[in-house]
Amino acid sequence: MKNFPLIGIGITTIGKAGATLDASFPYILFLNGESKLDKYFEKLNGLMENDLMQIDDPNLLDIDDGDFNSTLRNLGKNKVLVLCRMSENKPIKNIEEAYLKLHLISYKFFLPNSLNLENLFDNLVNVAWTNQGPVEINEIEKEILHSKKNNQPFEIKSVDKFPPLTDYIVPPGVRIADTRRVRLGAYLSEGTTVMHEGFVNFNAGTLGPAMIEGRISAGVVVGKNSDLGGGCSTMGTLSGGNNIKISIGENCLLGANSGLGIPIGDNCIIEAGLYITGGSKVTKFSQDNEPDSIVKASELAGKDNLLFIRNSQNGVIEARINPKSVALNETLHKN
Incomplete structure (x- = not known):
């Protein structure tokens, strides 16, 4: 650094x-x-x-x-x-x-x-980000009419305070399927793949190879060899009163449409569709795979080797010892 x-x-x-x-x-x-x-x-x-x-x-x-x-x-x-x-x-x-x-x-x-x-x-x-660079909001209609009159291509990619990252910097060794979904200020390490539904905000990103098919909110960092499944979400700190910086450790998996509101350590898995916030009540299991205690999810923040699931019979959120190791497909991350 x-x-x-x-x-x-x-x-x-x-x-x-x-x-x-x-x-x-x-x-x-x-x-x-x-x-x-x-x-x-x-x-x-x-x-x-x-x-x-x-x-x-x-x-x-x-x-x-x-x-x-x-x-x-x-x-x-x-x-x-x-x-x-x-x-x-x-x-x-x-x-x-x-x-x-x-x-x-x-x-x-x-x-x-x-x-x-x-x-x-x-x-x-706040400006319009176009294929011809930034344009003031009050000039947009004139530019649109001018482009149509002269048969010139004029594409508005977004109207925002933050431009797409790749209008300024293309990080080496990275794939981004839809460049409009990664803002300038994103930190993308070599070997990162951001698929079409992936999103990376400013002041956030990946610390190593990663598969991103979900949302990395502002302030969130993802450890190497972790996988954010399709439509999953991480809780940011820009609004809503949350002041806890969310981080995801190495070799983790967030299942499709899951959500995370606490930091997690290495080798953790959150099952598809499960959203965990700091106040979620979680049944913690022992090393012997037996129910141990009921705690707030915030008490498990930063712990390694946890598998978060929702019991399909009673709806209880459980945190079990994770016996698996997440491994990315190396072929997909040779960018």
């Missing part, structure tokens, strides 16, 4: 009303970093009087790298080159910092839940 201070070299999109709509950061430099551009950190840091700086002439950066210079020259008329510096992990002050922090997670420089995302929603702008 990386650390502060850092400087993002970004390209922002300016709307017709003059407001910044988004920011892409193809280059992020770290003090004492090991990438080929990190050696320029001190030079750029010396240029900056403030933490956010507009660069009118790319030559001012004086970076001797052909790929870098060709990327940042001849920007479009609504594009602006910026430097955004972060010295500490503080609350977000502007849209550029918001996008830079989302990039830091999706580049996997920082783990989910490790960055201060206070004020994130306040600084992001």
Whole structure:
């Protein structure tokens, strides 16, 4: 993992009303970093009087790298080159910092839940995400009419504060069947497969190879070699008063249409259709497979080797010792 201070070299999109709509950061430099551009950190840091700086002439950066210079020259008329510096992990002050922090997670420089995302929603702008980039909401109808008049393709992928991840970053070794269902700020490790019904929110993701056919809500992390079955759900922390960060350990399985409202450890299984919240009453079984006690599910948070099922005869939720080990199909995760 990386650390502060850092400087993002970004390209922002300016709307017709003059407001910044988004920011892409193809280059992020770290003090004492090991990438080929990190050696320029001190030079750029010396240029900056403030933490956010507009660069009118790319030559001012004086970076001797052909790929870098060709990327940042001849920007479009609504594009602006910026430097955004972060010295500490503080609350977000502007849209550029918001996008830079989302990039830091999706580049996997920082783990989910490790960055201060206070004020994130306040600084992001709700726009239409199209095949021609972000468009202001009040300009959408004009753009639609213009495209029809000129017979030009114009696709609105979503109307949201968060863009699709792959409009900015394509993580290596990952498959995403429907790219609209993974937001910028998602953390996807190599070997992850996100199927059509899978969804990954910002500040959430996978820590190793995983099969995702369900929902990874904001703040949720999934351990390596775990499988989230079709239509399953994990409880997030953005609304509803839940402040418990949900995590799924390694080698776990969430059955189809199941739900999880507590953290679970390694080698756990939740049967299909079973939704467990912290207050769910669970009959806990002993190592001898005998009923032991009745507890709240929250008391089993983080425990390894548990099999959660609902007794089909009396409807009681049971937590038994899990005798099985979940194994992903390696062929499906050679991405």
